[in-house]
Structure formats: C-alpha cells, structure tokens
Amino acid sequence: MSAPQSTAPLSGGKLALGTIAVSLAMFMNVLDSSIANVAIPTISGDLGVSVDEGTWVITIFAAANAVSIPLTGWLTQRFGQVKLFVTSILLFVLASWLCGMAPNLPTLLAARILQGVVAGPLAPLSQALLLGSWPKQKSSTALALWSMTALIGPIAGPSLGGWITYDYNWSWIFYINVPVGLFAAAVTWFIYRDRESATRRMPIDGVGLILLVVWVASLQIMLDKGKDLAWFDSPLIVTLAIVALVGFAFFVVWELTEKNPVVDIRLFSQRNFAGGTISISVAYGMFFGTLVLLPQWMQGYLGYRAVDSGLTTAPLGIFAVVLTPIIGRILPRSDPRYIATLAFIGFAAVFLMRTQFYTDVSHWDLVLPTLLQGIPMAMFFVPLTSIILSGLPPEKIPAAAGLSNFARTFCGAVGTSLIGNAWNDRTILHHVRLTEQASVTNPAFMQSVESARQSLHVSTDAAYGLFNFSVDAQAAVMGLNDIFYISAFIFIAIIPLIWITRPSKSSADSSNTAGAH
Known part of the structure; x- marks a missing residue:
C-alpha cells in the first residue's frame, strides 16, 4: 500500500494529532484480537455455552479478518485510502456495539464476523497514512510508532479485558471501542480528508473471493466443531473437510490463472x-x-x-x-x-x-x-x-x-x-x-x-x-x-x-x- 505521492508531509500539531488518531484505530483493531482471550470463560457462562464454543468468539474474528485483508488493495483503488479507512473505523464501531448487545452466541458470532471483515483494511491503511504523514527521512520513526502500537495490544488486551470483565461486564470489552473509534474517525477525517489517494475502477476477482470464503469458512468450522461432533464420525465434518479441500484446490487453480487475482499465489x-x-x-x-x-x-x-x-x-x-x-x-x-x-x-x-x-x-x-x-x-x-x-x-x-x-x-x-x-x-x-x-x-x-x-x-x-x-x-x-x-x-x-x-x-x-x- 503506498501513501499518496502528491501530498506533502504533515507538521506540528496536525502531525501529532494525525499520528494519534491513526494509531488509535490500529490499537483498537489489535486490542480486539486479544482482549476477549481472558473473557471467554465468563462469556461462555453468561451465554450458556461451553468454553470450547466460546472460543469461536476469537477464531471467527481472526478468520473473517484474514479473508477481508486481500480486498484492501482493490477497495483502496476503488474508494481511496481516507474514505475506506474512516468507513472501516465507523463500521468497526457499529460491529463492536452489536457485539456488546448480543443476547446469545449466534448473535455475538455474527457481530464478530462483521467486526473481523471491516477490520481488514485498518492495519495496512493505518501504516500507509502514517508513512504519508511523516517526512520520508523519518519513515523509520513512523514505522516504529506503528509497530509499537501493534505490540501494545498484547499488553493492554488481557489485563484490560480481565479488569472490565471482572469489575463490570464482558459487554464493555466491546463498548469501549465506541468512543475510541468515533474520536479516531472524526480526527482522521478532519486531518486527512484533503489528502485522499487517487481512485480508479478495477475489476474484482469475484470467483476467487467466493472460493476463498468457502474454503476458509469450511476449514474453520470443521476445526472448531470437530471435537464436539466426534470428528470424522460425523457426516457434517466429513462434508466440511471435502468442501474445504475441493474449495482450496479450485481456489489455487483459479488464482494462478486469473489476471487480477484476489490473492497473488504466484508470489x-x-x-x-x-x-x-x-x-x-x-x-x-x-x-x-x-x-x-x-x-x-x-x-x-x-x-x-x-x-x-x-x-x-x-x-x-x-x-x-x-x-x-x-x-x-x-x-x-x-x-x-x-x-x-x-x-x-x-x-x-x-x-x-x-x-x-x-x-x-x-x-x-x-x-x-x-x-x-x-x-x-x-x-x-x-x-x-x-x-x-x-x-x-x-x-x-x-x-x-x-x-x-x-x-x-x-x-x-x-x-x-x-x-x-x-x-x-x-x-x-x-x-x-x-x-x-x-x-x-x-x-x-x-x-x-x-x-x-x-x-x-x-x-x-x-x-x-x-x-x-x-x-x-x-x-x-x-x-x-x-x-x-x-x-x-x-x-x-x-x-x-x-x-x-x-x-x-x-x-x-x-x-x-x-x-x-
């Protein structure tokens, strides 16, 4: 992902405020990959499911996030870095609110899927915006700040998640994203709206995307439900395994022959x-x-x-x-x-x-x-x-x-x-x-x-x-x-x-x- 080439670096208060806003959005994304770890037993108990089923809250977010990441390049070219970044933050806020409101596990998992999908562009675009904000000779400083933001998540996530879950309610591990995300989106739009990257219409590899979703979803569900269903003694697990295997094979062949693949396997x-x-x-x-x-x-x-x-x-x-x-x-x-x-x-x-x-x-x-x-x-x-x-x-x-x-x-x-x-x-x-x-x-x-x-x-x-x-x-x-x-x-x-x-x-x-x- 490249930063816009036609814009000069930011300076002074705008640089500081822009860096904070972009980093907060990145931090919010990283935090949500680890903050639920310590809350799984509590969430599972409150929703009346086993801890194994509760672990889906973590894995389904990661799987949805993984599937959406390859789309970032196409979406950026179609809508622009700034619009896509701000929209992703606002949708992440909405998904977080839905997670906190979830009355049962299926609703929570649906909200986590949405949260993972819209989080896909946050990491690469936060990096791109930071690189475009800082002078080129200080790009290493910008990347150091970005990396440190990404690494603070493992520190803050478990302890913050544990404190919120114990002293308040597990819903608040998701609700805290609402004020943080709204602030990050507002400041980012205020500072970066005039620094939008060029856009152009590009074809999307729809078949490749569908195949990607099919085999990733099948494999993830198979792994998560295998133990509960006695693995390959279950017709459902056998079916999921076949779908994942066949879907992956078709995906590889398609991506190797597609002119504009959603995932460039040739790499x-x-x-x-x-x-x-x-x-x-x-x-x-x-x-x-x-x-x-x-x-x-x-x-x-x-x-x-x-x-x-x-x-x-x-x-x-x-x-x-x-x-x-x-x-x-x-x-x-x-x-x-x-x-x-x-x-x-x-x-x-x-x-x-x-x-x-x-x-x-x-x-x-x-x-x-x-x-x-x-x-x-x-x-x-x-x-x-x-x-x-x-x-x-x-x-x-x-x-x-x-x-x-x-x-x-x-x-x-x-x-x-x-x-x-x-x-x-x-x-x-x-x-x-x-x-x-x-x-x-x-x-x-x-x-x-x-x-x-x-x-x-x-x-x-x-x-x-x-x-x-x-x-x-x-x-x-x-x-x-x-x-x-x-x-x-x-x-x-x-x-x-x-x-x-x-x-x-x-x-x-x-x-x-x-x-x-």
Whole structure:
C-alpha cells in the first residue's frame, strides 16, 4: 500500500494529532484480537455455552479478518485510502456495539464476523497514512510508532479485558471501542480528508473471493466443531473437510490463472517470500494459539479470576515494545536471518520453561516465561517482514504485504483451534492413564479414599469427587505441558525455512517502505 505521492508531509500539531488518531484505530483493531482471550470463560457462562464454543468468539474474528485483508488493495483503488479507512473505523464501531448487545452466541458470532471483515483494511491503511504523514527521512520513526502500537495490544488486551470483565461486564470489552473509534474517525477525517489517494475502477476477482470464503469458512468450522461432533464420525465434518479441500484446490487453480487475482499465489514462487511467509505464519499460529490457551487454563484449573489471568499474561509486550525500536536500528547492519533464528530459539526456550508448570504453580513461575517471551517477539516480526519483502519489485510489495498478512492472520485462527483440540485430547489421554488403577477392586486406591474421607471428615462420595477433581487438574496441566513441548519442537523445526531465503542487502529498506505486520 503506498501513501499518496502528491501530498506533502504533515507538521506540528496536525502531525501529532494525525499520528494519534491513526494509531488509535490500529490499537483498537489489535486490542480486539486479544482482549476477549481472558473473557471467554465468563462469556461462555453468561451465554450458556461451553468454553470450547466460546472460543469461536476469537477464531471467527481472526478468520473473517484474514479473508477481508486481500480486498484492501482493490477497495483502496476503488474508494481511496481516507474514505475506506474512516468507513472501516465507523463500521468497526457499529460491529463492536452489536457485539456488546448480543443476547446469545449466534448473535455475538455474527457481530464478530462483521467486526473481523471491516477490520481488514485498518492495519495496512493505518501504516500507509502514517508513512504519508511523516517526512520520508523519518519513515523509520513512523514505522516504529506503528509497530509499537501493534505490540501494545498484547499488553493492554488481557489485563484490560480481565479488569472490565471482572469489575463490570464482558459487554464493555466491546463498548469501549465506541468512543475510541468515533474520536479516531472524526480526527482522521478532519486531518486527512484533503489528502485522499487517487481512485480508479478495477475489476474484482469475484470467483476467487467466493472460493476463498468457502474454503476458509469450511476449514474453520470443521476445526472448531470437530471435537464436539466426534470428528470424522460425523457426516457434517466429513462434508466440511471435502468442501474445504475441493474449495482450496479450485481456489489455487483459479488464482494462478486469473489476471487480477484476489490473492497473488504466484508470489510463493519467490523463495524469500515463501520461506518468510510460511515461517512467520506457522510461528504466529503457535504463539497466538497458546496465548489463548493460557487464560483458559488459569481460570479453569488454578482458580484465577479474569483480571488475574489478564495481569499474568500482560507482561508479554513489555520487552517487545522496549526492544522493537532497537531491533529496527540493528537490522540494516545485520543479516535478518540470524535475528529471526534467535527469535525462534527464544520462543522454544520460553515454551520449554512452561513445560515445568504444575497444579499449584506459583504466580511468578507463570509470569516469568510470559515476560521473557517479549524478547523473541521483538526479534520476530520485523526481520521476517524484511525477508518476506526483500527482492520484490515495488509494484509487488502491496500484494506481498496483503498475502503475508492473510496467511499469518489465518494461521492464528487455525492455530487457536488446533491447539485447543490438542489440549483437550491430551488431557483426556492423561486422565485415562491417571485413573487406570482407580478401582474399588484396588486396595491401595480404596485405602487412600478412606484416608481422605477420614482426614477431611467428608462422605465417601465427596472423597471420590475430590479425587476426580485432583485428577482433572493434573491431567489438564500434563496436557498443557505436552502442548508446550510440541510448540518448542515446531519452533526449532521451522528454522530451516528461514535459511532457504537469501535476503538482499536492501531488505531492511524494503520493510521501511511497506511492512506486513
């Protein structure tokens, strides 16, 4: 996405106010991808659904957002950057209000789909408007501000969501977007309305868009409902799998032959784009999926309130915000592959630390790995973005940024579903193993039950209940540790993808002209 070339940079108060307004819109978008994480158990309880069904609130937003991102380029050329950006903010405000008003899960999910769709243009256009606002020689400063805004979300989202959910009502995690969005839209229009980009009528790849929606929606629903419907024992799951597979195959063939594809798949023929996009997408899927999982475990098995789990995960972004500008200065003088490799090793080390969790784990043992995870986060986005965009001609950069954004966002939704299902399966497996000897015919087991009954002065049924609760908690943490082991292995396993790339010397400069966070 390019900033308008015919307009001079802003200065003084207009530059400051414009930067704040555009950044607020970006912050609002990023915040909504994480603010609901800690509120899922509360939302699920209030709406009378399971936590697994409540997780749809997160995954369906991410999937809808991913589908809409590739449309940003066409919509910008059709309506202009400023009109599209302001309209997206206002529609996001409307969708947020509808989310807060939702009386049941289907209504909430419909509003979240709308919210995800209209949020698609916010990230790339906020970046484009900022780059057009600042002098060219200070574009790195503009991008640093943009990146820091994107990274503050993981800090503010969980803690703010937990506080609002606990002290007020979960609806307010959506209502807070209303005043913020209206302010951002009003100020943006006031400052940027005379800086509109040129527009022209462009054909839209309608068939490609329909195929994209079909296979993404089918795959996401299959992943989210598979566990509840016993996977491939269900005709619905089998049908969804076939539709997703066939839809994806037709989508790939169509996009490869379409003159103006909605997603330019040909970019994957570029080794830098392919290696960088696949690695950043898989890594983000693991990162985001586990980020959703942790609050559920803390609230479900450790007795944490929503606000407590939010504050526990909040330190994630501290090092990320502090170190990102430093990494930005180091990158032009170094090979981004080394920095990205260190990031993946750092992620693996953090996940290995988490494999030591246990049922009465201390608060500090929960906070420390989350705090340290901010270090590889700072070394994660910028170098891989640099690799993805290196060697591409300028006219290909907007399409590359859009496609890498789509892949990363979609993998975040898929990762959340897969990791949630894997945790459930591993928990069930460990529960079965832990209770193999729990039988009335086992004298040792019956003796332990009797001992618990006498020491706690409870009935035999209550003693059985306490035993089962203890086994549930132990199985859950063992399943969680399995997920962390697998995550650490995957981060190490995808490092070779970084090294199939050969970023050019100017790769860092490419990221300063069009990032793809």
